Amino acid sequence: MSLVRLEARGRASPAMVYLTPLLAVGLTLASGFVLFGLMGFDPLRALHAFFVQPVSSVRGIGELVVKATPLVLIAVGLAIGFRANVWNIGAEGQLTLGAVTGGGVALAFYGDGGWWLLPLMILAGIAGGMLWAAIPALLRTRFNASEILTSLMLTYVAVLLLQFLVHGVYRDPDGYSFPESRLFEDDALLPVIVSGTRIHLGALFALLAVAAGWVLIARTFIGFQIRVIGLTPAAAGYAGFNEKRIIWLTLLISGGLAGLAGLGEVAGPIGQITPTVSPGYGFTAIIVAFLGRLHPVGILLAALLMALSFIGGEAAQIAMGLPKAITGVFQGMLLFFLLACDVLIRYRVRFGRRRAAA
Amino acid sequence: MTDLLILGPVIGSMIVAATPLLYAALGELVVEKSGVLNLGVEGLMLTGAVCGFAAGYSSGSLVVGVVGGALAGALLGALFGLLVLFLMTNQVATGLALTLFGVGLSALIGQGYVGIPMSKAGVIRIPVLSDLPILGPALFAHDALVYLGLLAVPAVAWFLYRTRAGLVLRAVGENHAAAHALGYKVLRIRFLAILFGGAMSGIAGAYLSLMYTPMWAENMTAGRGWIALALVVFATWRPGRVLVGAWLFGGVTIMQLHVQGLGFAVPSQLLSMLPYLATVVVLVAISRDVTRIRLNAPASLGKIFHPDA
Numbered sequence: 118m119s120l121v122r123l124e125a126r127g128r129a130s131p132a133m134v135y136l137t138p139l140l141a142v143g144l145t146l147a148s149g150f151v152l153f154g155l156m157g158f159d160p161l162r163a164l165h166a167f168f169v170q171p172v173s174s175v176r177g178i179g180e181l182v183v184k185a186t187p188l189v190l191i192a193v194g195l196a197i198g199f200r201a202n203v204w205n206i207g208a209e210g211q212l213t214l215g216a217v218t219g220g221g222v223a224l225a226f227y228g229d230g231g232w233w234l235l236p237l238m239i240l241a242g243i244a245g246g247m248l249w250a251a252i253p254a255l256l257r258t259r260f261n262a263s264e265i266l267t268s269l270m271l272t273y274v275a276v277l278l279l280q281f282l283v284h285g286v287y288r289d290p291d292g293y294s295f296p297e298s299r300l301f302e303d304d305a306l307l308p309v310i311v312s313g314t315r316i317h318l319g320a321l322f323a324l325l326a327v328a329a330g331w332v333l334i335a336r337t338f339i340g341f342q343i344r345v346i347g348l349t350p351a352a353a354g355y356a357g358f359n360e361k362r363i364i365w366l367t368l369l370i371s372g373g374l375a376g377l378a379g380l381g382e383v384a385g386p387i388g389q390i391t392p393t394v395s396p397g398y399g400f401t402a403i404i405v406a407f408l409g410r411l412h413p414v415g416i417l418l419a420a421l422l423m424a425l426s427f428i429g430g431e432a433a434q435i436a437m438g439l440p441k442a443i444t445g446v447f448q449g450m451l452l453f454f455l456l457a458c459d460v461l462i463r464y465r466v467r468f469g470r471r472r473a474a475a
Numbered sequence: 476m477t478d479l480l481i482l483g484p485v486i487g488s489m490i491v492a493a494t495p496l497l498y499a500a501l502g503e504l505v506v507e508k509s510g511v512l513n514l515g516v517e518g519l520m521l522t523g524a525v526c527g528f529a530a531g532y533s534s535g536s537l538v539v540g541v542v543g544g545a546l547a548g549a550l551l552g553a554l555f556g557l558l559v560l561f562l563m564t565n566q567v568a569t570g571l572a573l574t575l576f577g578v579g580l581s582a583l584i585g586q587g588y589v590g591i592p593m594s595k596a597g598v599i600r601i602p603v604l605s606d607l608p609i610l611g612p613a614l615f616a617h618d619a620l621v622y623l624g625l626l627a628v629p630a631v632a633w634f635l636y637r638t639r640a641g642l643v644l645r646a647v648g649e650n651h652a653a654a655h656a657l658g659y660k661v662l663r664i665r666f667l668a669i670l671f672g673g674a675m676s677g678i679a680g681a682y683l684s685l686m687y688t689p690m691w692a693e694n695m696t697a698g699r700g701w702i703a704l705a706l707v708v709f710a711t712w713r714p715g716r717v718l719v720g721a722w723l724f725g726g727v728t729i730m731q732l733h734v735q736g737l738g739f740a741v742p743s744q745l746l747s748m749l750p751y752l753a754t755v756v757v758l759v760a761i762s763r764d765v766t767r768i769r770l771n772a773p774a775s776l777g778k779i780f781h782p783d784a
Contacts, residue, residue: 123563265514270701277744442586443579445580448575450576457558
């Protein structure tokens, strides 16, 4: 019998649900301290350059919001699916397709746009993401194929499709055969809503998504069905809930939001279509969803933290020559710690040998 | 006749392209047979690739490189095992975390090794057989890991279906509560299976960075870890069929290189989609038979086991 063991709690600890994300962040920072030290950097200076310096100016905070915007949009959608055990991990591909379709509309009407162009692009971006998510939905509901694998495979296909297009029909005709599209015209760009920063209209969409996501999960019958299917699939079956409909719905919602996020990138901070439209927002959003406890408000906070890991990585690269890859290490580590700490929600740690049962 | 002459090299390169998939999928098959779903194969492969390259480059020995890759994979696998078995974390989420972590970690370790070329491994020609026309060089002139990979298929099959330990491992994967009641150490058996799977994924990655390419580049596995996961489903958890699947995908990978060589003007990006699209098609073709999947999949796959519950 081991000296440390886990003992099941009578019921899940509500306090731990909120404490474990903080614990995980603390452990990640502590590990970062050790990691920087091992790599031969001054740990305190490195952590400061990574997590404090980038957000100590208005411009820096603006960048934080710009990076958090796609993360919130995607993670709110993913969380709805995760609650129903629908594992859409291809959001990166759906984001890419949103950029392809929404950005394609901008290029198609280049030179003769109007007030209607931006709404049309937004609709096209959402539709593109939905279309890409509809494929795993169809394959899962009709052919029983795991949406985990199909949605991920389609991510590679989407990224290759984008590259094919920017090397071909999307390429700027006056761009000396650089694989980039024309710069979007003003009526194809999301307006900046806070002057002095790059925060754009997409940030408002993200807040709307948070509100809508909360209403859907907490206040509607559909949301109730999603939660029941996720917690006890058998009960959902006896209650007559239509699982296939929920699979379709959750994948379409998450795909549409990811598509919107992709459109927001090309019509926002990037302003054109480039061979790479995302530094991996679709994958980081998975971490955001878990760190935010699959709750829209939690996701908002988690997205800001993960956005910090992106701009912190860039800033630390410039200021101290730290490798950019460290962002991914921090993100992965955070999810590991979070999952590990979550054991405290349902179990308590006991030291010493177990006493004989009375 | 010229068509026949091209057949030899095509089959040869197909077998080579299939080798990393074969190692990774065989490892994952054993893990899943014990009832654990490890979605982190991609991260394990990347870590194996970079650590294998680093070990091979600094020691100048390919053997040290491959062993280094295997150890790195097993070590990262141990982390996964610790989380899903002893801290009872969600296997899907933990596997995803493993992949995200592996992508970052490998890029961090590998930043000093980008773009350094390595000399290729020596080819072992099997006497007499490799002198056969056309098929001789295609089948019997490869590096040692190709042959070992082919030997691993019957070895894994023999272990799973002909040894007591294999029977116990399958029992744990089918019904962990019953296996526990019979006195088998469910967690220990699963942990060992995960270590084996991690080492095999590590070898698969090391094969890419030491033999196949041979160099290190960020994200060089390009989804092969995920394709290996799909292969296990395709093979309905049978080692022999993993080999068939790996060759099939090796063939698709090679096809994209040869289509352009044959004079078809298909853009390279569209050709590169082929392995991913083929994975989706194959997955759909196998999964649509729900009964077959249900009969073959380990019944406790992905379920959490707590000895006191």
